[in-house]
Amino acid sequence: MAIEERDPLTGHRTTGHEWNGIKELNTPVPRIVYFFLITTTLFGLVYWVFMPALPLGTTYTKGILGYDERNVVRRDLARAAQDQAHWRNVVAQADFATIAADETVMGNVREAGHALFGQNCAVCHGVDASGNAGFPGLSTGALNWGDTPEAIEETIRVGINSAHPESRSAQMPAFGRDGILQRAEIEAVAAYVRDLGRSGADGAAADHPEGAEVFAANCAACHGDDARGNADVGAPDLADDKWLYGGGLQTVYSSVWAGRQGHMPTWEGRLGSLNIKILAAYLDDLRKARP
Ligand code: HEC
Ligand code: HEC
Secondary structure (H helix, E strand, C coil), X not given: CCCCCECCCCCCEEEEEEECCEEEECCXXXXXXXXXXXXXXXXXXXXXXXXXXXXXXXXXXXXXXXXXXXXXXXXXXXXXXXXXXXXXXXXXXXXHHHHHHCXXXXXXXXXXXXXXXXXXXXXXXXXXXXXXXXXXXXXCCCCCCXXXXXXXXXXXXXXXXXXXXXXXXXXXXXXXXXXXXXXXXXXXXXXXXHHHHHHHHHHHHHHCHXXXXXXXXXXXXXXXXXXXXXXXXXXXXXXXXXXXXXXXXXXXXXXXXXXXXXXXXXXXXXXXHHHXXXXXXXXXXXXXXXX
8 A cells, every 4th residue: 555645637635545446535624614614613602702692601791782572572572562552542532524534544544444353353354344144244334223433332331132231232032923914915015125125115115015014013113114224223125126135025024024133242341442533533434435
């Protein structure tokens, strides 16, 4: 075995090991590797000096810059709370007309209202507030309890047929089950009600005179002479094309036969008055955008 042997092609030394005539070259580690090794070590040392780095039991080396991410988060949170406080104060104190007129505040109301609605209301009323069978759409059309933001706020606060002591009470009587009307009378009034939206009050009365009579005697007290609804008792408009339970003959018949007492939870305890007001302003804005 030669003491020093050079590879004639590359000029490098060999390690002196040989396997079946194949010799291993003794090539040096590339310089770039040393370069990175030294730079990263230097970087590490400088970082230790300036930034928080080494844990020391219950504390740690703070570094001469005194940087602390917890402080950064604390400062960001304080700034966010300050930004929120301004528009939240306006919503808490101003009336709905003032809130609606302030575009900056409304921008925040739309964002916060959308999030609140998505978390609390969308399961029943749909993500875009357009409603589901048995759960009213809130974004368009007449509302049973009134269209003003104040009325909407009150409905959200106390609920409908809810456990709240001031709950709104929506009691559509069970005319068939409780024996108030005969089957034929219910059939007549159901046909009349179904056609109100299609043929208008006069057209429906001409087609179903008996139904119109039953309506005037039994239903107008709550739903109004013209069937346009009454927000005082939460009786829906029956002459528009918006239905909570459905406008087909069979569904209207069921509504009259067995009555309806929809349940809307009270949100006073869960959301608090400010969030409820934000939701009312949000829905009012949504309804103005989609009349
Ligand atoms: C005591 C008041 C009252 C009387 C009287 C009354 N209603 Fe109602 N009606 C209501 C209320 C309140 C609702 C809404 C129920 C709910 O929200 O769950 C309603 C709902 C309805 C609905 C369902 C509407 C929909 O959107 O699906 C129909 C249909 C209806 N009433 C028809 C009648 C007819 C027909 C009569 C007369 C035979 C009548 N009502 C008498 C209060 C009344
Ligand atoms: C568990 C299902 C449910 C949830 C959750 C719910 N609602 Fe309702 N909501 C209802 C039902 C059902 C009615 C209709 C009650 C009736 O029959 O009159 C209603 C009615 C309403 C009305 C009155 C509509 C009218 O015609 O006057 C408003 C406003 C309303 N909800 C807003 C909200 C808001 C805002 C939230 C979220 C904070 C919410 N609801 C969450 C079920 C729900």
